[in-house]
Amino acid sequence: MKINQLPKYLKEVDGELWFEEFEVEKKNLKITYKVNKVLSYLKSPYQEIALIDTAAFGPCLALDGIMQSTSADGFIYNEMITHIPVLTHKKPEKVLVIGGGDCGAVRELSKYEELKTIDMVELDEIVTRECIKFLPNISGGANFDKRVNFKFGDGVQYVKNTDIKYDVIVVDSPDPEGPAKDLFGEEFYKNVKKTLNSDGVMVCQSESPMLHRDIIESTRKILKDNFKIVKTYVAFVPTYPGGLWSFTMASDVYDPCNIDVDRLPLNTRYLTKQIVKSCFDLPNFISDLK
């Protein structure tokens, strides 16, 4: 790939290649990664997809210049967004992942023998293909559990139109920019609720409590208007701006204060039985979230 073909977020500085990421929206903070090699760079009908091998965090996926998954810390995000809702539900069998193109979420879900169906509705098939090829640390490569079903298409339309009911729905969305914007709106969450069994549990990533407090609060408001129990939890995700990341879960029946830690699979790299509980202990400066 010639330098003059590189996207604007890949820059050559003093003979080194650097990936430059602006903090979403306010654009007053950048994280910049030294790049060993551009593994793949292409445009799908939806977005620019770059797989880059970085010196600090290994192979990474970036969409439209925003870092999504890194080999070094992708497991933290993927463990947090899957194990917490599955353990909160008392007897989950059918799980839906919306988004999750890097396949890290379905890989974590496959660790639960009790699950019978793991559906994944990802908009951009090319993202998934590229992550299977270049991010095996996250996707696990091409050998998926036979319970995993890929349904490539628009998650917003899927929950609007499907008649299937799920026990757990994981909304694994990118930042609320471009095609993902609808994944943060009320109509979408009403359809998520419709697509859950009456005792279902849903979870979404709700951005940084440091930098995007408005997004957490608007997400929590929508969920509180539609579910009886709404709880936000946090984890370290070093490669996301702000470091501390939030997830918000909702259910009409199950409260995570009764979470069943003993069902946690043994082979997690971030989560321990203690953290499954303590991730809900919010620091004072965000415990007053509306």
Next chain:
Amino acid sequence: MKINQLPKYLKEVDGELWFEEFEVEKKNLKITYKVNKVLSYLKSPYQEIALIDTAAFGPCLALDGIMQSTSADGFIYNEMITHIPVLTHKKPEKVLVIGGGDCGAVRELSKYEELKTIDMVELDEIVTRECIKFLPNISGGANFDKRVNFKFGDGVQYVKNTDIKYDVIVVDSPDPEGPAKDLFGEEFYKNVKKTLNSDGVMVCQSESPMLHRDIIESTRKILKDNFKIVKTYVAFVPTYPGGLWSFTMASDVYDPCNIDVDRLPLNTRYLTKQIVKSCFDLPNFISDLK
């Protein structure tokens, strides 16, 4: 201040000023902050001291181009490095802070009525003077509690030569580069132990478990060779590369599993009674630290 006088880590890009920080040592990751204004920039006998007002995190202190304290998240670091050792000690009266030039640590310590003496040995008086002036969110400004005593000088020499004994010693050092390197060596920690009462507690910042695992492990080894109880705990510090930050405490008598959470002052912004305990629940990927 004219642009041609700016240090190399302050760069003008398209008419905007940016502060560019390289991750220490490996230099394969950068965090870059949009700068509203350079509040002060000067060279002391020890280092370059820059106070800059950033768009994302407000006024910040940088030493030799490395971000040390920000108005937005400085409280997290300062609460973690002070409250945990003070609460671990059963009846602390005399506390020593080594480093801590931004005065955030002594400000937190002042919240404990039970403390009688709070000594601070900072190498560089000019850092403290500048933080009092430009970082009031962290330093609290010039109105210090009357128990606080500033003893400007070399902390390494201080613990070698003093006859005073303390109940708690807080080693609030910058990264192990330049003048701070000795603060990570065995001779220094032996002298810290000598300067503690027999039931004393010490704590140091032990860098990022993601990016500087070697530093945590070498620090833990030195402490384990010199103290009976050594425990590492973690917190989110968004503006440090890697997001997740570690602290390591040591004592011959007090174990933090018996920490007295009820003594936690009410006016903390990060710490809650739950987090005082759960900060010791390390994620699986670092729970195998040597």
